[in-house]
Amino acid sequence: ILNVEQSPQSLHVQEGDSTNFTCSFPSSNFYALHWYRWETAKSPEALFVMTLNGDEKKKGRISATLNTKEGYSYLYIKGSQPEDSATYLCALYNNNDMRFGAGTRLTVKP
Amino acid sequence: DSGVTQTPKHLITATGQRVTLRCSPRSGDLSVYWYQQSLDQGLQFLIQYYNGEERAKGNILERFSAQQFPDLHSELNLSSLELGDSALYFCASSPDRGARTDGYTFGSGTRLTVV
Numbered sequence: 001i002l003n004v005e006q007s008p009q010s011l012h013v014q015e016g017d018s019t020n021f022t023c024s025f026p027s028s029n030f031y032a033l034h035w036y037r038w039e040t041a042k043s044p045e046a047l048f049v050m051t052l053n054g055d056e057k058k059k060g061r062i063s064a065t066l067n068t069k070e071g072y073s074y075l076y077i078k079g080s081q082p083e084d085s086a087t088y089l090c091a092l093y094n095n096n097d098m099r100f101g102a103g104t105r106l107t108v109k110p
Numbered sequence: 111d112s113g114v115t116q117t118p119k120h121l122i123t124a125t126g127q128r129v130t131l132r133c134s135p136r137s138g139d140l141s142v143y144w145y146q147q148s149l150d151q152g153l154q155f156l157i158q159y160y161n162g163e164e165r166a167k168g169n170i171l172e173r174f175s176a177q178q179f180p181d182l183h184s185e186l187n188l189s190s191l192e193l194g195d196s197a198l199y200f201c202a203s204s205p206d207r208g209a210r211t212d213g214y215t216f217g218s219g220t221r222l223t224v225v
Contacts, residue, residue, distance in 0.1 A: 034209065101152065
């Protein structure tokens with residue numbers, strides 16, 4: 001299965017800032033791309049599952065897009081809040097294999 | 111509470127020992143997945159069971175084994191433990207064979223410390 005790269009590794013923003021980070025992959029040979037939110041001392045929580053080029057998903061202030069042709073997915077957070085502080089994981093699912101990226105650790109300062 | 115229950119939450123054991131980690135999937139989910147997260151590493155897939163049968167294998171060591179029982183709970187057995195096996199072990203579940211449309215539901219993990 002494909003290697004998943006996430007950037008940046010970590011990100012510090014002020015409360016109220018909007019931010020985005022990237023998940024990139026070398027090929028579109030997968031069934032689905034997943035985004036998870038992982039708060040410290042908790043378990044990863046599924047945010048979005050996207051399968052088609054051009055897919056856009058939204059949940060509150062968080063949204064994600066998928067571009068399989070150019071090999072990336074963006075996760076956007078509008079008006080970041082301290083409770084958005086977490087590690088955001090991207091994962092590719094293909095043939096019973098879910099490969100996770102190393103994540104982007106977001107810290108939102110009040 | 112995600113609905114996936116893992117026990118125990120913490121485990122400290124000595125090298126050479128054997129431990130069993132337990133996972134009960136979310137109600138209705140048939141697939142169980144085991145992941146390992148070591149220090150400074152991402153989630154590494156170990157093994158998947160679907161409705162009692164092994165479905166996929168990742169980077170699981172020969173010293174490790176797992177099974178899924180008729181009531182769908184799963185156990186991960188780790189034997190001849192080494193210091194490097196110290197990690198956070200997650201169990202996740204999903205409704206069907208894979209994750210084409212639904213994300214995984216993760217448990218809170220078992221932190222294993224080998225001393």
